[in-house]
Amino acid sequence: AQRVTQPEKLLSVFKGAPVELKCNYSYSGSPELFWYVQYSRQRLQLLLRHISRESIKGFTADLNKGETSFHLKKPFAQEEDSAMYYCALHTNAGKSTFGDGTTLTVKP
Amino acid sequence: EAGVAQSPRYKIIEKRQSVAFWCNPISGHATLYWYQQILGQGPKLLIQFQNNGVVDDSQLPKDRFSAERLKGVDSTLKIQPAKLEDSAVYLCASSLASGGPQETQYFGPGTRLLVL
Numbered sequence: 001a002q003r004v005t006q007p008e009k010l011l012s013v014f015k016g017a018p019v020e021l022k023c024n025y026s027y028s029g030s031p032e033l034f035w036y037v038q039y040s041r042q043r044l045q046l047l048l049r050h051i052s053r054e055s056i057k058g059f060t061a062d063l064n065k066g067e068t069s070f071h072l073k074k075p076f077a078q079e080e081d082s083a084m085y086y087c088a089l090h091t092n093a094g095k096s097t098f099g100d101g102t103t104l105t106v107k108p
Numbered sequence: 109e110a111g112v113a114q115s116p117r118y119k120i121i122e123k124r125q126s127v128a129f130w131c132n133p134i135s136g137h138a139t140l141y142w143y144q145q146i147l148g149q150g151p152k153l154l155i156q157f158q159n160n161g162v163v164d165d166s167q168l169p170k171d172r173f174s175a176e177r178l179k180g181v182d183s184t185l186k187i188q189p190a191k192l193e194d195s196a197v198y199l200c201a202s203s204l205a206s207g208g209p210q211e212t213q214y215f216g217p218g219t220r221l222l223v224l
Contacts, residue, residue, distance in 0.1 A: 004150070032210055043111070044151070044199065044215040051210055086150050094163050096141070096213070098150030 002027040004089050006099035013077050014107050021072040021102045023061075023087030032090040033070040035061055036098075039083045047072075047085070057081070077106045110134065112216035114200050120222045126188040129219045133181070133202030139163070140177055141213060142185050143199040151199055157183065190223045197221070 003026045013019045025031060035047040048056045050063040050070060061072045070087060087099040113132040121127050133140050139158050143151035154173065155165040159180035168175070172191070177183040187194055197218040203211040 006150075009148075043217050044201075046212050046214075049210070049212070088150075090210070094156060095166075096153050096156075098143075098152070100148065100150045 002031070002089050002091060002095070002097045004087050004097050004099040006085075006087055006102050008102045009100070010103050010105070012105045012107060015079055016076050019074050019077040019081070019104065019106075021085050021087075021104065023070045023072065023099060025068050025070065025087075025089050027068075027089055027091065029091060031063075033061075033063055034088045034090065035059070035070075035072050036086045036088055037083050038086070044086070077104075079106050079108060082106045112200055112202055112214055114198075114216040114219050116219060117217065118220050118222075120224065121190055122224050123192055124189040126186065127190055127221060128184050128186045129198050129200075129221075131183045131185070131200030131216060133183075133200070134214055137202035137204050137214070138180070139203045139205065139211070140183050141199075141201040141203075142175055142183070143201065145197045145199055145218070147196070154185070187221075190221075192223050195221055195223045 005024045034049045037047040038044045059074045063070050082105050084101050084103050086101045089097045115130050141156050142154045145151045154168045155175045156163040157177040160177050175185045197220050199218045200216040201213040203213050
């Protein structure tokens, strides 16, 4: 069975500081990994996915199969980045597993 | 394009009562998902439909939960009878095609259920 772990429930940084939200996964197959974000009073939405190898709103994430990690990084955090972030794993069988989320607070 | 719609947004019931939630996916989306999100946890997949067929319902508590997607469009999720531990946000999501691992899921606003 697959599992996604986000070790930090809460993360607080100052504006302009680097931020890294950790995600570790366990899955015997080849995973597709995603980061979803939920801003205050908004619905859950896709932030980025590893297959696209893209940078969205300054965030990047690299899949490290050796460490089974998919950490989300941004070099300079902004106040508008404050939100709940979920790491998710989608399998070839169509099953989606989400981590329990990290609440990021960016202080002015 | 219009997003995923869900109703009601909030529901309060007493234990052992029944409740139903409705979801209307994005037009043309073949795959529909229902998730349960308990406070402090991430969404947990309950059931996945592709058109009107069930792809995965391995985590659906079938003794009390049921879901249908007649005509492959709208879907309803029912709980009968409800228990205290069913208090959660119920999220509906849809994706365009087969629901494969690379597809983006689009989420609705959720229905917040409180069972007293």
